[in-house]
Amino acid sequence: MSFGAKKFRSRKQQLAYEASMAGKYQKHLKKNPFLYFGLPFCGMIVLGSYWLADxxxxxxxxxxxxxxxxxxxxxxxxxxxxxxxDIKDEYYKLQGLSEEEWEPVRVKRLKDESENVW
Structure with a gap:
């Protein structure tokens, strides 16, 4: 446990904290963690699933x-x-389309780029 993990409170501040809603919740949470944390969490998940079902x-x-x-x-x-x-007609159509739509074109190289000739 590091030194900064637990906040220091004077006796008066500690009594005021324990009387507040947050202090009461923290006290009950330490005694019954499932009842005060797990059950509300699971309840929110179930209610959320019903709400999202719409x-x-x-x-x-x-x-x-x-x-x-x-x-x-x-x-x-x-x-x-x-x-x-007719499958033969479709085949011949595809053969003709592949030749007409494109043509191989060499890409221009940059000034200092090699030609990569093997």
Whole structure:
């Protein structure tokens, strides 16, 4: 225990401190630490989880509104507007796109930078 850890109080100051709310709480805390510290702490955690449950429920309700069950008419409409899919056509499209969109370009070197030629 270091010297500065416990505050020095005169007899009069000590009696005034013990009569105050903080002094009474400190006295009870030393006798029953769980009752005066642990139980309120656990109670706040439980009450907080119930309080936050409303906020999480709002988020889940919003997500449920976004994802809804489709009826048969909506499914038929989606299938009718769908284009035909052929894997070979998609493959050739991807091959053509990769060649057209970019071209290898050498990056200019700084004045004192080496060329790194092997």
């Amino acid at each position: 906020f999480t429920q709002v988020r889940f309700d919003r997500d449920d509104r976004r994802v809804q069950e489709m009826n048969e008419a909506d499914i038929m409409k989606v299938k009718k507007n769908q284009r035909k899919f």
